[in-house]
Amino acid sequence: MRFSSFGDVAAVLHIEELPTPVPAPDEVLVEVHAASINPSDVKNVQGKMKQTTLPRTPGRDLTGIIVAGNGDMIGEQIWAAGGDIGFTRDGSHAEYILIPGRGVRPKPKSLSMVEAASVGINYITAFFGLIEKAKLREGETVLVTGANGGVGSSVVKIAKSKGARVIAVDRQVLEPEKARRLQIDLSLSSQSNDIVNRVKQFTQELALS
Structure with a gap:
């Protein structure tokens, strides 16, 4: 999902095909398996989060699998939330997301991908x-x-x-x-x-x- 201007969610959100991002040395590439929708995500698209830069992919909470970046973490199931995700960094409402390596943590084994993504x-x-x-x-x-x-x-x-x-x-x-x-x-x-x-x-x- 992507928005290039602020406004009504149904009017400005659209699906856009983008190249799979490439992680910087301090980042990991995560294949997103589940992502939640927070009230702040809606407010973000509406233009109520002043720090947001455009164009932007929304979404702040997610679970997924690391597929590139830190070699020791590849294949690990993780969860992540908050920070600049969805505001000045593309968010979790996508197939892939770049996240600083220090911003991810192993997903608790007792929670499914969907359950863990809803915690955030x-x-x-x-x-x-x-x-x-x-x-x-x-x-x-x-x-x-x-x-x-x-x-x-x-x-x-x-x-x-x-x-x-x-x-x-x-x-x-x-x-x-x-x-x-x-x-x-x-x-x-x-x-x-x-x-x-x-x-x-x-x-x-x-x-x-």
Whole structure:
């Protein structure tokens, strides 16, 4: 997929045949097996990402197999996401993509190509904020706004995997089955006028228990 101008996705995106790219010494050539579509990909085509240069192939998350470049990595199944991919470097919505060798990692064997490609930006954003910046520890309580969205649900899953308690806030209270499956401790609606009191009550009860 390719776009040479910004605008409505259906109007400006088109299929274009290009030569298979040749990797520079610090790059690898990846045969793309799966690529996800993020909201930022759509915004990118619409012209809402000011750093993007044209013409450009969109797409930020992918899985694939290295077919050229670093000899030690050829044939390896990898995943990659983010950075300048799709903005100033052609993205993952193509058959092949060039990526800096330092920007790829082996794909977890427990995930299929499609599953791994869907992890990408959502989990990277969630992990960076929750673990790298907030330094979440076991037993702490996290309030997640937009808990039903891509990044929000990723935050919920990472927080629970670290042994934290989760208060989930979204426009609607999460369905009971989903809340149980995600092990959410308290689900609230952002439309409620009683969020602050409910959160205070929940955390005070934890302090007394």
